Amino acid sequence: SNVILAWTRKHSSKSMKHTRDYYYDINRRFLSIIGQWPYQKPKARLFFLALVFTCLINTAITQIAKLLMCKNEQCIFEVLPPHFLMWNILVKVFTFRFNNQKIKNLTDQLFANWDIFETQEEREIMKKYAENGRRYVLIYSSYLYVTAISYTITSLWPCIMDAIIPLNTSRPIMLIWEAYYFVDEEKYYYYILCDMLIIFMICLTGLIAHDCMFFTYINHVCGLFAVVGFRFEHMTYKCDIASRNLIDCLDNAYHRQFVFSIHVHRKALQFAKLIESVFSISFAIQLAIVTVAVSISLLQVSIQLHHNIVEATRYFLFVVAQLFYLFCFSLQGQKLMDYSLDIRDKIYNSAWYELPVKRQKMFLIVMRRGIEASTVTACQIYVYSLQNFTTILQTAMSYFTVLASFNE
Incomplete structure (x- = not known):
């Protein structure tokens, strides 16, 4: 029997590890590409991180050079939106780099928390929220890559039209973003285009890796809160009906349930606080950058709409992508708030009235903590939620x- 039990535990452990790898494999691949996966080999991390920084520095130099060459406000406004995006990506990469130990702690807990649950129902709850996180990752990354490809196609539109409907003279070339490469742009256009495409995809992967890992963390902590709520709701169901009159049975079962629920609740709260400590400052900088970038991009849409429909389309795609980014983060912040506050309702909906009075009073401790929502903020100033998104x-x-008033 001992051999069978050992084999069962080993098989269960392997199955659980396979499940975890399935849910977090996409995040691992994205973070490995930019050298930020906590379990990556040091040399590989250094190589990929250096590659990302090289791309960002290359972009920064060429964009700043273009800004210095600008002679009017319109030229500056054309350069600024993608330039702000570059700084946004740089902030995201630095967030993981400067919080390396905290990120590792979060990821360690992400994997370790799967092993603490006792029942199949609780494991299924965690699988559900891990699947939700994976779904968010797929939708978010696919949307941004499709938007990036669409944005790139609009930049290649003059070349496409020259091939389909050639004119006596070539149409003016368009770069993916405004930049100055210190060479003749028409002569070296395709070399510049290839360089921009490579940089664009690498930097975009850095942005997606950061955001998708955040989504995964949020869905994981929501899963922990859901398990706690499930336990509180079913607190008194462990004793069978025949033993309901035996106070000792009920009291002991409740005590075990309560201790474990408090343990998981504390883990969820600590996990949420660690997320907040990692991303708070970064989110404040990103929020300021995105707000200004969206405003300038809207201005460019309104200006180019009457002169160049292709340019207007490019900036419109940029605005939609930025708003989608803000909405996704606001939605995750709202979910964290709702699930952390939902513990109170779960306790109220449980059969707390069947418990001894001295045990009922212990619920007040948890309910008192449940009054305060766990949040994701930008330096404790802005709280990410759907209401604040508006x-x-x-x-x-x-x-x-x-x-727009100044531009008139």
């Missing part, structure tokens, strides 16, 4: 109005 939209529109 506030950011209003702010961006206000900046756009001011810029």
